[in-house]
Amino acid sequence: MEYIASIVLISVGAALINNFVLHYFVGICPFVGVSRRVEMAFGMGCAVTFVISIAAFLSWTFTYFVTRPGAPVTTWIWGMVNPGSEAVVDLSILNYIIYIFVIASSVQFVEMYLRKFFPALFKAFGIFLPLITTNCAILFGCLEIMKHITGVSSPAEMWGLDKALVFAVSGGIGFAIAITMMAGIREELDLCDVPKPLEGAGITLLVAGIMAMAFMGFTGVDRGLEALLLK
């Protein structure tokens, strides 16, 4: 029961309470750039969710097995070279470059896949598809996972692959929810009489700010959920 509770809390936390876009303000460029039409925004949300899942899987694997201090692979190699040593090999410096590497590769993969099977979506994305590479939401997801592997006080609190994937997928879903809602509002805004100085980017950023404030209403939901699930 405690396990289910932690999974539910991680997913609700990443998707709603600490929404990547509306709480941490990462991934703003596609949030504003591709939120003109609902179907495009939904497609972007799906693409980001897909990329963030692959990136989270790969980055968790590499962080856990290779780059964290005392990771199995490095410990084993160190043991072969210098048996009996207590020292720990730390490859944490590689974290960022590995994350960027896996994100760029998975974006390239998604791009090829979309080009083959969804040419219309591919055309609609245009430049924003390669820009997922530099989408901070995805790097943010990887870094958050890293924080829960290397930055924990005891090994028991360390995130396994299951929790990392749940975090990444629900973070991506949170992004998709935010951008699709934004696109819905902006489609309605096209029909509204927006004051001249606020047209375009101005009203979009205002709406984003109001949405972020609305999402603050989810604060505390996790405590209620925890009490409910662990009753």
Next chain:
Amino acid sequence: MDLMTTVTIAVAAGTMLVLAVAMSLVLGWANRAFHVEVDPRIDAINDALPAANCGGCGYVGCGEYAEAIVHEGADIDLCPVGGPATAADVAEIMGVDVGDAAPKRPVVHCSAEYPQRLGRHEYAGEMTCTSANLIAGVQGCIYGCLGFGDCVMACEYDAIHIVNGLAKVDYDKCIGCSACARACPRNIITMIPFKTERVMTVACSNKDFGKDVKNVCETGCIGCKSCEKVTKGLFHLENNLPILDYDHLADDYDFGDALKKCPMESLVWVGKPSAEDIAETADEVLPDVVEADFKTTVDKTEWRG
């Protein structure tokens, strides 16, 4: 270097190597598995086009135009930037004949500068032709150039300027993207094929009868038909305006009689100046233009902050 550092560096390098090899294998497989057949002609045309993405051909960009040529059979000589050279390249790729396409350049069909325009009034609205065109009374002529420079703003090549209230095209800089023609709210800029470096144009857009034109302009065409008579129908009048038939115009046609007969000086040569024009202004001394370089732009005084 101690053993620890050596091992760390070696393992780090090994990790990146393994990662790189694994990713390139996956992406290499995906590249083959998800391969999309693209007509090789589209890529070839894309390379032949100038990649200015100006939209002068009427398509969004060069890529869309290349696709339209192959899939929709669009004309091959639409690219205003590349001109005949590009059209020939594209024709070769598509295996068709290129006609004698001449590059199209914009021509402003108005010759009245501020002093020649009558009935001008003070205008305090937004300083664009689009706004000024909405209201009456900015100037007498409701067809001619307003001189607020919407075309200047539209031009990305600094090739059109307002001189004394009238838009003038700089044909040395113009690439013929037709952005100015689209920007003009009065549609007095049209794209005309430049078969020769100098082209005869009708520099008036006023469709009214002679008396009304004379009330609003000192140089506007009054529709007297003398050019039509002298050139035996090369000009023909529509809506009190002579239209020059560029399709049947010989490159070396002599417009001397027509120019002499035109009472309003509405027939104007545009493009490169002729040898006589250059000789006429040869004795004028032009002011020196100071080029911006290190000596003229950097202040040599010592800074004593």
